[in-house]
Amino acid sequence: MTETLVPALDPATGRPGLSRLSDDDLELLLLIRHFELKLLQLYGRGELNGTTHTCLGQEYVPVALRTLLGPADFVFSNHRGHGHYLARFGDAHGLLAEIMGREGAVCGGVGGSQHIHRDRYLSTGVQGESLPVAAGVALHLRRTDPGALACVYIGDGTWGEGAVYEALNLAALWRLPLLVVVENNGIAQSTPTAAQMAGTVAGRAAAFGVDHHLVVSGDVNEIRAGLEPLVARVREGRPLAAEFVTHRLGPHSKGDDTRPPEAVRAAAENDWYARYAQDHPEHFHRFDGPARALVEGVADEVAARPPSRWSPCA
């Protein structure tokens, strides 16, 4: 079988096919996919407390960034962060235990789906809040760990928060190694981007003299090749907003999808999962079943654990 890095045109859609992934990337993509599907299933069965936001359809964003980030880099994630966490640590057990409040939870079950801290990784559930904190971390890194960067994931809707602009201003002004990854999935909860954003992310970045890079591809290899030189510049103190045009396959959280069916269908048509299965069936099927089985096993094992323990410490 011949596989090329240069994507071939898909005769059905007229768009380029996806290039062949490394086994590691494919495994990780599938792990995140099946992890998220499992969560929705567990919620459906009433086995999880509270809420969660899955990154179905957006898994390739943190997977593409995985090899561009190193252990010295600080990652700030948001409410839709399972993919970010798994791409960094691959630790499905710890994450599921955190979400289910079981022993072995990354944060004792206190933080849950959207408040996780581990080494140089931190997520929090208030939109925009992490940008100024990341600016502070970037300031520290520039001084003590030259070459390291702070990476913050935010959505399109989060550009409604003033904290984003205060931080962009600081990042440009102080030449901070700050990488803002924008997952523009065209919607914020129920509100389409067009109904909440005047202008564009690019225009807003430009206003601060912050570089902007638009990623429309869903091809991990292609995304990486495009981003690599730009991320290297971030490390030298040139902040960047990398905007991914992406698609939220599932509901905002659980069972709260009010989008018209065409919009959901359009998202599904862009799904890397189906596209990759079509473009690389052998590769896909070699890993898909095992990833599903692995997540099944993780879920069974974690669900059987005793509840996590914690005593209020503040």
Added chain:
Amino acid sequence: MRVAENLNAALHGLLDDDPTAYVLGEDVLDPYGGAFKITKGLSTRFPDRVITTPISEGALTGVAAGLALTGNTAVAEIMFGDFAALAFDQLCNFAAKSVSMYGSRLPLRMIVRCPTGGGRGYGPTHSQSLQKHFIGMPGLALYEMSPFHDNREVFAAMVERGEPCLFFEDKILYTRPMGQADPLFTVRRDGELAVVDPALPEPAARPDCVIVAPGGTAHRALGAMRSLLLEEEISCRLLVPSRLYPLEVGALLPYLGEVVLVAEESTAGGTWGGEVAHLVHQRAWDRLRGPVRLVHSAASVIPTAAHLEREVLITESAIHRAVREALRD
């Protein structure tokens, strides 16, 4: 030494002793040295660790939290404490939460300085005492500057706590001397608590009234104590805790009498005094002659014109009156 000088020296000392310490805020660089000149000389001596910021209270507080998160000691100055409102999210939802919401304790050495209070004619949005809005947040401690507490010591205590601290500095104190010079009274320290008693040859075993006041109100309480003593032979004791929240009420208990009053500059409603009263009632109700009395500013905006401002803010004579009323009942 004036309080402002003591505070400035404390910041110098902190930057001197702790190579990870940063000071950041608006207009903090020399030669300006901050709106109240508290950061004077710092940027000249420590150009890398004294950082001037844009007018972005939310972001500068977030940056301080980011520095603390990566193991530094961060001191942020909010030019007027009123603007801490713009940093509320960073304080409440990020800094205070992060100490414990990730399952195990995440120490953050972070101090947010808030020049506070009225009496200088700055008007309704530059004169408030916002302490009460930050009370009761797990992971956030509140301290108040006082003439009886060396600021270097207080800073050390805040850093030692390993959680975000708000430091309220009553602006009126900046130009006042440290300690107190009135020979009528003596000050002693019991841990973090300052205890001020009449300097009588044979002090009464129990003062007639005990006034609890944060640092910024202490001199007004002392003024009232002086006139009460001289004009009416009423002896009062003043207790000034350095940490307002969480309040170590156990430290106050040995010094309380039958009549207790809390004096503070906050406007009425949901005050710190209400919290103090509740704690004292829980621990000492049967020793009290009546409920703890609260004296504070009126339920009003704080006007600019001096004669109007005086009508709203807590004064020495309001404390004097309140003590007399408490003793009459």
